Amino acid sequence: MDFGLNEQQEMMQTLARDFLTGEYTDTVLKAMVKDEQGYTPELWQKLAKMNLTGLSIPEQYGGIGDFLDLIVVLGEMGRVCFLGPYFAALVLGASLVSEAGNEEQKRKYLPGIAEGKIKATLAVVESKAKYDIDEIESRAISQGGYYVLNGRKLFVLDAQSVDYIICAARVDDADVEQDGITLFIIDVNTPGVSIKALPTVAGDKQSEVVFENVKTSAKDILGEENEGWPYVERVLHRANIARCAEMVGMAEQVLKLTLDYAKERTAFGHPIGAFQSIQHRCADMLVDIDGSKFATYQAAWRLNQGLDAARETAIAKAFVSRACRRVMASAHQVHGAIGFTEDHILHYYTKRARAYESSFGGIDYHLGKLAGLK
Amino acid sequence: MDFGLNEQQEMMQTLARDFLTGEYTDTVLKAMVKDEQGYTPELWQKLAKMNLTGLSIPEQYGGIGDFLDLIVVLGEMGRVCFLGPYFAALVLGASLVSEAGNEEQKRKYLPGIAEGKIKATLAVVESKAKYDIDEIESRAISQGGYYVLNGRKLFVLDAQSVDYIICAARVDDADVEQDGITLFIIDVNTPGVSIKALPTVAGDKQSEVVFENVKTSAKDILGEENEGWPYVERVLHRANIARCAEMVGMAEQVLKLTLDYAKERTAFGHPIGAFQSIQHRCADMLVDIDGSKFATYQAAWRLNQGLDAARETAIAKAFVSRACRRVMASAHQVHGAIGFTEDHILHYYTKRARAYESSFGGIDYHLGKLAGLK
Amino acid sequence: MDFAFSPEEEAFRAQVAAFLEKEVPREYREKRITFFDMSAQSDWIQVHRSMAEKMGEKGWLSMHWPEKYGGRGVSPFYRLILREELARYHSPGYDSIGCGIVAPALLLKGSEVQKKRHLPGIASGKSMWCETLSEPNHGSDLAAIEVFAREEADCFVVNGQKIWTTNGHFADWNALIVRTDREASPNYRGLTFFLVDMKTPGITVNPVINMAGHHEFNEVFFEDVSIPKENIVGGLNKGFYVVMSLLDYERTTDTVYAIAATYLRDLEEYACDNDLLNPVLENRFAQFKAECEVARLLHYRCAWMQSQGMVPNHESAMSKMFSFELHQRISDFGMEVAGPYSQLTEESALAPMFGRISSCYLRSFAYSLEQGTSEIDRDVIAQRGLGLPRLR
């Protein structure tokens, strides 16, 4: 039993924290939220130079470190409320290719991702947005050695800044009730792919992606035909844990902001942090944050060990999401009116936390998963 | 719109409060909880002399006042955590006879109840304890001008101290899915009636009542054959509202105890009631209590006016029950260890409130009713 | 005990409803714009003023005032009915500050001259008001107000900055509370309440955009702003008492329970129409419905007290806090109902309820802060309502 970080994790943490605190200031964050793509190629190059774009990619494909290192870095990204296709590229794209891809595909995509030259994302949910296999109706029809793909995907992360989209679809007459799904990796520049930004509260970059008679082939299938869903499930576990890691980092930073403010702001002749109602709120924030952190680490560790993490992932996402709601609400309550203004940095965290809560399944979704595990 | 009590209600309140505070001391309460019947004939006679046993019974049968007067008195009974068959006799027995009984039945029972000489209770739920019509399986088979009743009823209030039990049953081959139920008023001394006390946390007097080949007749049917359920539903509304009134009185008294203690007990050099965490708890207790009171009064008023009160009753019972939980929990938190002892009076209220919450349908039951009303 | 409106009150409600059915801009009803969300509409100020004037013409903004000042002396329940219907019909037009705070203050503490000068403008819906209390360093702690007005021959001259001034960007008049005595002890005795024409030279209003991206608040800068002495309400250095009586009023003026109930109704309708309901959500909807009803009753109690000539004090803090916190919880719940769709803003055609879910959620963070924080409310309830002692 070890609740601490090892040397490499601590190093990654320091590296990421130093870099991000210096580079990713509040001003940058505000600009990125307004920006269409939400990141700059310069920043991406810097991340690549630091090898951060290779995290959790196998060494033979130019990567470095494991999933826990990635989780530690994502926590630091949470602290600065980082925006950009890092999550999509590493947690979704790279891990799907690593897990489901054949040798040729791995060589084609992974080194490029690790070097910061390629980015890929995943398109799963459709109109129900439920992350269940039976809502997938996109369909690829084989036709003269090719497939013609049609479908409409929603809430696709960073589709506007990636090079490839991995699309979960049915093949030919695969039955929605019984048969599996197939994963196609599609170049965004293929004719028939159209991407439309979804305006969200958090200003994070989510899109509606429509595939209209998109021509693709068996070469672009990740894993076997009809056997894609187990890969999606595993990547959804990763994605949820990674979201938790970001949310924990965000909550930690928000507690820090709150404590600073509570110690400095006075009312009725005292720093407001001396009032019991404020103290008790802050105490509960810390409990929520530490509980969230360990729940996240536990799930991440299991997954990194190759153990089943379905239960731990559901627990982490359900708990962290609710804890984050409480933390954000308390932060606003302590900050008072100033935290309610657009100029203040607090609401960037609040909004993003809510976006992350609902991505890859909300609280009730995960509680349902948990209830289903006996 | 009038949120106040009228002159008669205020008079009833003062009368009841003066009498009960004098008569129903903590010592009496403790003894009654231990007592098998939970009341003394002497006390009953005093209530009768004050006409309190006639409340809400029509004047022509020796009664006095209306349902609102009864509600006001029940609130005062809540304040002293009153035990005894008053609720059963007035809210259940008398009101069912008044509503469903024919002239002869009314003359037979109501004056006796008003004079304090007769008491009747209601037996509805069986093993599912759900207060839904479809759980009733007790059955009366007609046989040579009589009915032979068999069934097992649970959580029957004060069965041990009443003279009559009104039993909800099916007649002959009445179908559980489709047909109605029939109400029989049965003398407890009829051969085949057996009553067994249910040991409850609150020490309130609830029983299991078994009818084994009990001979009864058409004369003892309240209302028409197969037409009993609407009466039961109405009396369940009354009962739930009346329970709310008692719970509000209990919560008021518990807040009083809590404030007294918070003002007197010191810690760290201050009365504990000066600490913000205690103050905020107490503030929330008051909000819960006042909200509960008005929700109860509104439902009671509608019912008293002859208006439909299904929605208001569900709202009141769901809200008051949860509010009471919070009030009791806060009272214990403020009282600290002393409130956790058997000697202290607080837990009598806590336990009873929980018993009343679950009687005639718990929170989720009433929220379900509310959700079903469009 | 009587939990029904009188036939006259019901008739008034029907009259208001018929009026709103006709007058409320279709877009406001279709998009289910709630009271706290209205500043986001580009035409809001214009619609707000025009609805106010229409209601003013009907005499509805002042009908509960004494006849002497143009009212009809009806009970406060008429104002409440009006505001409930406004909430139900998603209508702008009610100036919470002018009608809800300044008018009662004038009726209570204003001179005859002040009443004659200002009440007609409020009654007609033509004068809109703002209120400047808070300062950058003092939110909840009113007595700490620093902005100072120095006395001159026939006027006071104000310099300094106020903040969180709702509607300051278009209000005609301003209820200003500033310090007029720096030596006063205790310090709350040195405050004075002024009525200030917003066109007075030296006043600058800058927008403060809120986290929902909307312009509702402002900073107001005063640079040698001179205010005639006759614009003092309630006497020199007696502003604190005026404000205290106002706060109780402010807490009863917004019918937040009705706004919350309207939103809950719309939300359930949306969930129903889109087949999103399940037993868990139904259970939560029912719980919120019960609480909305309780919020309504806690508010009615205050109106009833006023109708009896009593002054609600901690009772209004209870009602205000419960309603606002409830609305906050419902707004949070709203985000669960439509899953990931909830996060879409009104700019998206896919946004549920035209983006209302996300914007109500964002706006709700202020509900436990505005008109005094929930902490202050609980302090008031505990100390004034329950007699618990202050620390030390």
Add this chain to the structure above:
Amino acid sequence: MDFAFSPEEEAFRAQVAAFLEKEVPREYREKRITFFDMSAQSDWIQVHRSMAEKMGEKGWLSMHWPEKYGGRGVSPFYRLILREELARYHSPGYDSIGCGIVAPALLLKGSEVQKKRHLPGIASGKSMWCETLSEPNHGSDLAAIEVFAREEADCFVVNGQKIWTTNGHFADWNALIVRTDREASPNYRGLTFFLVDMKTPGITVNPVINMAGHHEFNEVFFEDVSIPKENIVGGLNKGFYVVMSLLDYERTTDTVYAIAATYLRDLEEYACDNDLLNPVLENRFAQFKAECEVARLLHYRCAWMQSQGMVPNHESAMSKMFSFELHQRISDFGMEVAGPYSQLTEESALAPMFGRISSCYLRSFAYSLEQGTSEIDRDVIAQRGLGLPRLR
């Protein structure tokens, strides 16, 4: 990062489980008696002592002590595993006070003589302990202790009353904290920590029955009770520091999360077997399961800190508070699961889970009070953990 137990630890867990499978009285397991509920069993003290001695024989009660004092120097996770299994198997036998508080205090602050005298009794399960801190007028405010021990030649003589003494009615020894200097300023500097033989003349123990009707607490009266000076732990007038370090220990000794999780498991099993589950209850069960897991991790963090030679402080307050409050909420929830049946006591054949639902509920009211109230816990977390300032 490592969230698994070592193979040795797993082997130990299996060994404990096998032992408990055999030794725990059948009735305790069948009736699912939880740790906080055990005093209700008529044979509890006897079973408690006998299980303690059996575990003592195996060396399990002291295995995490240094080898010098009879331990095996293993990590605190062994104690934790032992207690988790005890919870899972509904087993009595662990003296939270002797093993959980007094032994660490002696190891930390005791003299060699005291260690030699007292540790073997604790390790063998033969000496049972109680602790007397609280007084009728002082619960949370330790520094206000009034009971006084006056110094004589070779002993101190105590007079006065203590209260809320768990297990005082059968304990062999007592950890007593009293005032030895009435002039000390600040007043917490005048307290001393004594080890007292419960057979010393002048000690009277009276039961204090709790609201569940069970005998767990006592009042303890001291009448000219003389205590040898060599029974002082940590030095004269230094008792406060001993207690403070103990409190952090006390907060980590009970594995409340495991007791709560066991109860939740039993409850769900009951609900399942009796067809009581529905989507709403399932949702709540899942939520509680997630929280039990978090409680477990917050507790493991403290054990891990101890295993690293760190001293958990506000971390143990967090773990203790979260677990106890969670168990309280689950106990409250239990009363919903079986409807009106929940209120039946174990005397009724119809009572769900042999009456466990009602008795766990009643016992749970103390969970936010014992071992320091939740208010004190939050104060500690805010002030010691987050560095927020004290008022004044």
